[in-house]
Structure formats: C-alpha cells, structure tokens
Amino acid sequence: MLKIEYVTQRLSLRFFMLMLVLFAFQVAFGLVIATQHVDPTLLAGVANFNILRAEHTNLGILWILSGFIGTILFVGPLLSHRELAATGLIKFLFWALLAVTIWNVWTQSLAAEGIAGWWAGQPWLQEGLEYLEAGRAADVVIFVGFAILAYILLRTFPPRREWNEIHWGLAIGVVALTFVWLFGVFFVERIDLQEYFRWYVVHYWVEGVWEVIHISLVGFLLVLMFKADVKAVGYAVFWGVAMVWLSGLIGNAHHYFWIGTPEFWQFWGSLFSALEPLPLVFCFWHIYLDAHQDRKPLENAPAFYFILGSVVLEQVGAGILGFTMTFALTNVWSHGTWVTPSHAHLALFGTFGMLGIAAAYYAVPLLRGVKNFDQRLGRIAFWLVFTGMLGIAFGFAIGGTIQVFLYRSMGLSWFGGEIFPAMQFYKILVPIFGLVFTTGAGLLIYDLLTIGYRSRQAPVEEPAAAVRPVRGRWSAQLRGVEAGLWLMGMWIFGAIITLGLLSFNLEVVAKGDPTIPYVLGGIGYPGLLLITLLFVWRFLASLEARPAPAAQAQPSMAPAAVGQGT
CATH class of the missing domain: 1.20.120 (Four Helix Bundle (Hemerythrin (Met), subunit A))
Structure with missing residues (x-):
C-alpha cells in the first residue's frame, strides 16, 4: 500500500x-x-x-x-x-x-x-x-x-540559499497573507476611506496575494503529477508572480472609481486593470507546456481536471470577464449589478476553489493509503460543477445585461416591479444550473470523504485512468498553435462583451433602444462560455488518449531537484 x-x-x-x-x-x-x-x-x-x-x-x-x-x-x-x-x-x-x-x-x-x-x-x-x-x-x-x-x-x-522560485512564491504569499489582512483590522468612520482600505484587503489579499499562492501551488502540483522540470516551472512561477504584482498594485484603482477618490484613478485603474490578465495568460500557457511537453500519461485524472479547470476559469472569470467590466466606461454601468457576480463566481470558485479540490484529489488518496482509486466519480463531478458554474455565470451575465439597461440606462425602480419580470427567466436559470453544480459538488464531497472506506470495502486493482480511450480527431495531440487559437477565440468573445458594455454610453441606447448591448451580450457571453467548455473538453480528451501507465512501483512524490535552488 x-x-x-x-x-x-x-x-x-x-x-x-x-x-x-x-x-x-x-x-x-x-x-x-x-x-x-x-x-x-x-x-x-x-x-x-x-x-x-x-x-x-x-x-x-x-x-x-x-x-x-x-x-x-x-x-x-x-x-x-x-x-x-x-x-x-x-x-x-x-x-x-x-x-x-x-x-x-x-x-x-x-x-x-x-x-x-x-x-x-x-x-x-x-x-x-x-x-x-x-x-x-x-x-x-x-x-x-x-x-x-x-x-x-x-x-x-530549508535555508534561503536553497530556495527555488516555488519556495519564494509560497513564502511571499503567506507573509503577505498576514500583513495585507491588517488593512481590514481597523474601523474608519468616513465611508469613502473605509472603502478605500476595504478594497486593499479584497483586491490585494484575494486578487494579489491569493494569486501568488495559487500560481506557486499550481506549479508544484504539476511537478508532482507530471514530474515536470522544476527549473522550467520555477521560471513560470517567477514571471507569474512578478506580473501579478506589477499589474495588480496599481490595478487596484479600478475599485476607486465611484467612492469619492480623485479622478485620475479612472485612467490609471483602467490601464493597469487591462494588464492584469497577462499573468493569467502566462499561468495558462505554463500549464499547457507542463502537461503536454513530455506526453506523460494522466495518472490522477480528477486532480488534473480540477487544476485545468482552476487555470482556465482563472483566465475566463478573473482575466476576461474581469477585463470587460473594470474600465471606468464599463464599470460605471456594471458595478453592483448581476454582471459582477458572473465574474465573481467564475473567478473565486474557478481559480481558488478548484485548486483546493484538485489538491484534495491528489493528497487525500495518499493520506488514506489508497494506491488505486476509481476515478469515475471525480471525472463526473468535475464536469457537473464545471458546466453548472458556467451556466450560473451565463444566467448572471445575461440577466445583468438586462438589469443594466432597465435600471441604469432607463432609471426604472428596482423595487417598482418593472425589472423583476424582465430578468425572471435568467433568475430561474441560476437555480437550475445551481442544481447541476450542487449535484457535482455532492458527488465530489462524497467521493473524497469516503475514498478510504470504499477502497477497503472494494479495492480497485487497476486505476480507471489505465483504460485507454478510442482515438479520434477530437482526442488528437493538442498542439501549441491550436491551444493559442482557442485562447484567442475566448478573448474575441471577451472583446464583444466589452463592446456590449461600452455601448451603454451611446446616445441611442440612452434613448431607450437596447438592441446593440443585447445583441453583443447575447453573442459574447454564450460564445465565451461555450468555447470555454469545448476547449476544456478538447484539452482533456487529448490527455486521456495517451498510453496508459505501465504497472510499476510508485515513484517518489517529490523529485530530488525540488529542494535545490535554481
């Protein structure tokens, strides 16, 4: 065992x-x-x-x-x-x-x-x-x-002379986790100043410090799962962390637009918010290279499924949807509407929640002493929570587009009853996809809580990952050019969404014609979420088509090079 x-x-x-x-x-x-x-x-x-x-x-x-x-x-x-x-x-x-x-x-x-x-x-x-x-x-x-x-x-x-970039990333992350929290540990009577410091915690802590920890942990999990080169992963971690802080420190100003701070923050906040997706693109590209370069078999499918989901939804939720709504000219419309939780759900659960679940799927079987486990429940759970979260985001996004027009452009009363019927269909979509998500969450919670007990009752002789799927065009090797095209497609739909939010500034929309934002939103949001779903399917199909691992002794979980400086 x-x-x-x-x-x-x-x-x-x-x-x-x-x-x-x-x-x-x-x-x-x-x-x-x-x-x-x-x-x-x-x-x-x-x-x-x-x-x-x-x-x-x-x-x-x-x-x-x-x-x-x-x-x-x-x-x-x-x-x-x-x-x-x-x-x-x-x-x-x-x-x-x-x-x-x-x-x-x-x-x-x-x-x-x-x-x-x-x-x-x-x-x-x-x-x-x-x-x-x-x-x-x-x-x-x-x-x-x-x-x-x-x-x-x-x-x-170990001593600092032996640290590599992953050591530095985690060390910086946990120290900053402690000190940035101090901005939330005092009370200020002036609401604008209180909001100023509150966003220090929400942005620097969640969107800055958590990102540093996330990039470092993703890198090391890939080292463990694919025996990836520590120096190459460390290089990606270093640049990812550097770009997160370079763009995020000033990009925090996109929260300052509407809380009484000086007008110049609108320019600087917009500019550096536009740069914030860069480290997320870098993080995505590094996971593609680590997973595909050596073409090693996928031994723990659920763990990697959730790592990939974490990085892709970081790109889509935090990067693309964050980009679309943080300019001053779009944020003035989207702030405080349903457009915001569309971004927030994909960003928070997708980026950080899925990472924790991925780590649990890697660690819990080892901690429970389970050599091989049935990975089918984990795979099904991933697709349910992934699809469910995309559907929830879709309901929030389209409902929010309607809300922006009626509430912000037309000035209709939120409590007057005019907005509620117009958003009702999308309000219904959220709990429907929420049920899909809940089913997946229940499966993964049951799977991880009982994995040790079930393995003792009915031990699995061979891991489910050892079954080699039938090859086809969809499961052919994913080349870098194709991955780049998928990524470009996501950003094209993100640009359409951005134009849709910008169109609320047009005079024709202000006079009561919602055609432009509705059409652009109706193309952009479904297109972005559908291409995200298809891309993850394509990525995983290409990995699943690799040869199954031969029966052999389990290697050490950490290569010897991990503890060496780079």
Whole structure:
C-alpha cells in the first residue's frame, strides 16, 4: 500500500475534510438564495436573503482558505525534504479556523438587529462590510492564524540559499497573507476611506496575494503529477508572480472609481486593470507546456481536471470577464449589478476553489493509503460543477445585461416591479444550473470523504485512468498553435462583451433602444462560455488518449531537484 513520505503531512487531512464540509454548507446557502431570487417571499422573516448571502460569501472564503492551508501543509515537507515544524501550532490553527467559522456564521444574524458589539471604537461582533462582515474579535484571531501559518512554513523551509522560485512564491504569499489582512483590522468612520482600505484587503489579499499562492501551488502540483522540470516551472512561477504584482498594485484603482477618490484613478485603474490578465495568460500557457511537453500519461485524472479547470476559469472569470467590466466606461454601468457576480463566481470558485479540490484529489488518496482509486466519480463531478458554474455565470451575465439597461440606462425602480419580470427567466436559470453544480459538488464531497472506506470495502486493482480511450480527431495531440487559437477565440468573445458594455454610453441606447448591448451580450457571453467548455473538453480528451501507465512501483512524490535552488 502506498505511503506518504512525511508523517506530518497527515496534519493536512483535517483541513481538507473541513474544506469539504464548509463547501457543502456554502453550496446549500447558494442554492437557497438563488431560489429566493425567483421567489423573494421564500423563508422571508426566517432566513432573509441578505443574511444568507453574507453566509454564502463568507463560507466561500473560509473553505477556500482551509483548502489553501491543507495544500501548503501537504507540499511543505516535499519542498523542504523534512517534517513540518511546530505541529502543536498546526493543531491550534485548525481549531482556530473552526472557531472563526462558527463565530462568522453566528454573527451574521446580528447585522439584521443592528448589533455590532462596539467597544473602544471598534465593532467586535459584526462590522457589516462586504467580505469583511466578521467583527474585530474574529479579525484578530484570523491575523494570528495567518501569522502561525507563515511561521510554520518558514520554519519548515530549508535555508534561503536553497530556495527555488516555488519556495519564494509560497513564502511571499503567506507573509503577505498576514500583513495585507491588517488593512481590514481597523474601523474608519468616513465611508469613502473605509472603502478605500476595504478594497486593499479584497483586491490585494484575494486578487494579489491569493494569486501568488495559487500560481506557486499550481506549479508544484504539476511537478508532482507530471514530474515536470522544476527549473522550467520555477521560471513560470517567477514571471507569474512578478506580473501579478506589477499589474495588480496599481490595478487596484479600478475599485476607486465611484467612492469619492480623485479622478485620475479612472485612467490609471483602467490601464493597469487591462494588464492584469497577462499573468493569467502566462499561468495558462505554463500549464499547457507542463502537461503536454513530455506526453506523460494522466495518472490522477480528477486532480488534473480540477487544476485545468482552476487555470482556465482563472483566465475566463478573473482575466476576461474581469477585463470587460473594470474600465471606468464599463464599470460605471456594471458595478453592483448581476454582471459582477458572473465574474465573481467564475473567478473565486474557478481559480481558488478548484485548486483546493484538485489538491484534495491528489493528497487525500495518499493520506488514506489508497494506491488505486476509481476515478469515475471525480471525472463526473468535475464536469457537473464545471458546466453548472458556467451556466450560473451565463444566467448572471445575461440577466445583468438586462438589469443594466432597465435600471441604469432607463432609471426604472428596482423595487417598482418593472425589472423583476424582465430578468425572471435568467433568475430561474441560476437555480437550475445551481442544481447541476450542487449535484457535482455532492458527488465530489462524497467521493473524497469516503475514498478510504470504499477502497477497503472494494479495492480497485487497476486505476480507471489505465483504460485507454478510442482515438479520434477530437482526442488528437493538442498542439501549441491550436491551444493559442482557442485562447484567442475566448478573448474575441471577451472583446464583444466589452463592446456590449461600452455601448451603454451611446446616445441611442440612452434613448431607450437596447438592441446593440443585447445583441453583443447575447453573442459574447454564450460564445465565451461555450468555447470555454469545448476547449476544456478538447484539452482533456487529448490527455486521456495517451498510453496508459505501465504497472510499476510508485515513484517518489517529490523529485530530488525540488529542494535545490535554481
């Protein structure tokens, strides 16, 4: 039976299990609020939409963080060739994360009663800022938790002269994770200044620091899965991290447009926001090269499926849809409408959530001692959550386009009843695709939670990946030129979406003719999401057509070169 290399890697398992449980609750909350969009009277007075939405958003951040921590603890010994340091602090970190989660869920209901727990000029119980709703008590515990994580990782790593780019990426990421959080740990009475610092956390923390950790972890997982060259992966990690921070530091200004900050931020925010997709393109291209260059067989299909989904939806959700809506001339229309959650769902779940699930599919079988496991459930779960999330984004995007015209261009009252019927069909689409997503989420949660038990009851002699599919034109080798054409097609549809949002500035639209934005949105959004689905299908079909791995002893999970400087 396969065994892990370092005993302390087992401490990561509890974080992966917590990730799955919190993911289940977040999906449940999401399905309820999607249904409340269709019928606002559902659970009114019992579980109101604004509270459930805050729970949904916060649980999303917490389960993704739990997955990040689990992945970092799992790969830390492999990067360092030694056991994790300070195991007692790791156990404390788990219980602190669990306590913060329970606190966060409980205190959301206090907002409805106007209870913030003011003391010494700070809201200790609940502060009501979007993404930062938990009060100061939770903020302090979170800060201590991040400091512990940074301390554990830096103590575990070898001396700095032995670091490669992946060491540096993770070290920078966990240290920045701690210090950037400080911008959310104080209260400012002026709402424009408070929003200014809140976006420091939301943008620099989520869109900057998380991206650094994401790029580093994706790189190392590819080293483990395909025995990719560490120096080549390190090169990609270095440039990815550099470009994330080069574009993101000033690109944060795209959040400043409408909170009372100086007008010059409209130009600089627009310019550097346009550069933010560059590192995401680089990240995508590096995963293509690592997966295809040596044509090694795909041994753990579910893990790679979710890695690919993470990188592609990062490109589509964070890159393309982020690009379309962050210019001043498009953001003035899209900000605060359903266009925003279309981008947010693909970006947050797609980029960071799928990475945690991918890492769990790689780590949990090893931690459970499962040599071979039936990968069919993982494959099916991926396609359900991937298709479901694309469908949810489509419903939000098209519904948001209608909302922008009626609400922003025509000035119709949101509460007057005119907008609701026009968006109703797309409001229904969200819970329909939400059910597809929920089914996939349930399958993957069941698969990962029970994988050890099921393997003991009915051990799988040969992995499902050993079955070689029938070759065809769709499963032929994916060349770099073809991959580039697929990527170009995504950006062409992104340009169409951008033109659709820009068209709201036209006089003909302002006078009441929505033809141009509706046609461009009706072409751009379905085209982008369909080409994304087809491209992932094509990418994976080409990998699945490779020869099955011959039966042999399992190699070491970490090549010897991983611990060497580059």
